Amino acid sequence: MKKIYTMIVAVMMAAVAFANVSPEMAQKACARTLGVQLPVKARVNAAKKAPKKASADLVTPPATATIESDWIINGSFASSMGSSDEEFATQVAFDGNDVYIQGLAYFFEKAWMKGTLADGKVILPSGQYVGGDDYGDEYMKGSNDGETETDIVFDYDAENHVFTLENYIVENDGSEGIDPWGYWESMTIYKGEIEVPEVVVPPAGLQTEVYTYNAQQLHYDAATQQISYTDYTAQVNVGFDGDDVYMQGLCSYLPEAWIKGTKAGDNYVFAMGQYFGAYYDSYDMFLMGLNEAGTEEGDVVMSYDPEANEFVQLTPLMINALADEVQYYAWYETGSTLNGPVTGVSDINTDSTVARRYVNLAGQESAVPFDGVNIELRIQSDGTTRAVKVVK
Structure with a gap:
């Protein structure tokens, strides 16, 4: 898929970290730039x-x-x-x-x-x-x-x-x-023909609860080879369907995207390579985790405590540029949690937006959409903000 460099996309790409906590993974993740x-x-x-x-x-x-x-x-x-x-x-x-x-x-x-x-x-x-x-x-x-x-x-x-x-x-x-x-x-x-990956689609009528995602986001400074962390919080829709669980909102770039996990013992396994979609119709984004040793690509695994209604990540969760190789836009560390419910059962289409602001590709902000591509900032009733691309 052709990648178009714009001001906003350039800022996003500048945040891509090409490294990992292990030297082996750091070398693999850096391979694209070498x-x-x-x-x-x-x-x-x-x-x-x-x-x-x-x-x-x-x-x-x-x-x-x-x-x-x-x-x-x-x-x-x-x-x-x-x-x-x-x-x-x-x-x-x-x-x-x-x-x-x-x-x-x-x-x-x-x-x-x-x-x-x-x-x-x-x-x-x-x-x-x-x-x-x-x-x-x-x-x-x-x-x-x-x-x-x-x-x-x-x-x-x-x-x-x-x-x-x-x-x-x-x-x-x-x-x-x-x-x-x-x-x-x-x-x-x-x-030939380009194969476009399929996004996860939840089953019709899926009922969800709103969970709070509390994560430690990893940042790697290539110049100093130092790792640091910042707190990251998001509201995530979570719905159960038999042995499957669906989550929406873990990808901050594409908050409408879903991922699917399947129950395995006390854990849920989210297969690596699930497709979130294309940011700005240009940058493909996939789900990525690591194996238990943290040395190779793998699935994302979360434990689940039904009494506490809490998921805990047993592996990192990455918003990744590739389906099968670490090249991440965002890395959320092992131990991050999803706690719910926050607002109780809701339909997946529930919208609690109380205000909207629009930002164009030049970084200008307005109460009404600009002509062309906009980032619509939706301010929710709980004070959080969701970002969605819209075209006027």
Whole structure:
């Protein structure tokens, strides 16, 4: 899924901690950023400048080309925010030995690039213009070492319909030298469909109680390698259905999302990899825990005391970027509790909102929604606040 960097999302991503209490897990969680080798510039802090090129200079497939829309780009893109795994649909066009590929420019995803197919290789000449914005004109370049400019080279398996990148693709600031805003460090383009994970849906008519989640949120400072904790509290809807329990509200980014646990003895087990959804339709979020030793990914396990109506985490609970590997946005430590009820039985659609405020992508706040994307802050009758994305 394509990730779009905005001001609010950038702030959220800056809080992603790539570490764990054990050195082994810290190394695994940091693995995504270790491959970044080229120096990149931050667009947020860059001086703005008007583009100079005209749209007529953009590559466009000719009318004789056959445009195919069932292609997928999968790769790792590095920017000033770090390195992120990307997967999104794109288009490829063929016109004899000419090949046109859309989506290679991360910040100009509709731009096309042109290459030539020969001897199982597709060569895209370096320096192709892909667009301009407030940060100036951008050109796509190839490089083997981050210093020397080369053409962009893909190996092409025609039988299996797969392009495999052989060098770096640099999204360059201007036409001179190597001066990247970001770059692709790996990429595969193939025919297929993107599988969207399914979210947990509670059974119809599920009755819930409101529990209070009291957690210790872990923070890791990569510079000092120090771990610290802060208190975190949230209101969570909890409903039982036979041996299953459903919880809504544990993911602060997507508070409407549910997870499901199944009774195992005195405990409830929440399978790792459950999908919360996509924050801002861009950032996938999954449930993640650790095994008993704390050295590998695992399920989230909670004990349950029916007399006290209390759940206690026996493992960490993470809001994670991946379904099967630690890369977390939020980490709630072992020992965190869910205590209920607070307000008694309620329907899952009960809304106790007493006031609303709206924040746009520029951080401005208003009593009424702005045009476009808003974060709606819902102030509840108990004084807590829930955040929901709305589009006007």
